[in-house]
Amino acid sequence: MKKKSIIMVFGILVSFISLGQVNTLKAFYSGYELDMKIYTFEDQDGNYVDFSHVSADVLKKFDLQTEKHEGAAFLITYTITGIGEKDSEDYYEELKITKLKSITLKKTLDEDEE
Numbered sequence: 001m002k003k004k005s006i007i008m009v010f011g012i013l014v015s016f017i018s019l020g021q022v023n024t025l026k027a028f029y030s031g032y033e034l035d036m037k038i039y040t041f042e043d044q045d046g047n048y049v050d051f052s053h054v055s056a057d058v059l060k061k062f063d064l065q066t067e068k069h070e071g072a073a074f075l076i077t078y079t080i081t082g083i084g085e086k087d088s089e090d091y092y093e094e095l096k097i098t099k100l101k102s103i104t105l106k107k108t109l110d111e112d113e114e
Contacts, residue, residue, distance in 0.1 A: 025076045032065045053096035073105035
């Protein structure tokens with residue numbers, strides 16, 4: 001039990017250290033969920049990343065609340081703005097898009113898709 005607590009505290013500390021850190025990601029825009037206010041992107045490997053906040057500058061340049069940019073590839077610059085608790089052993093990060101740049105990107109195909 002003590003070992004589990006130490007690992008959990010270490011994980012929380014590492015997460016808090018990354019708050020505000022600037023990260024980048026290349027991904028395809030999947031869409032906006034109005035009821036949850038979530039912007040979803042899919043990376044080349046099929047992993048989904050949800051963003052709960054987008055800077056006003058980005059929203060002025062890209063209307064992400066419509067279907068216009070769905071499927072488009074972007075270089076996303078983002079920061080971790082908060083840490084939340086899903087349950088006693090699992091946490092999630094709140095992410096904010098600070099910059100968005102259109103790029104050319106191809107999806108990686110699974111063996112089943114080839």
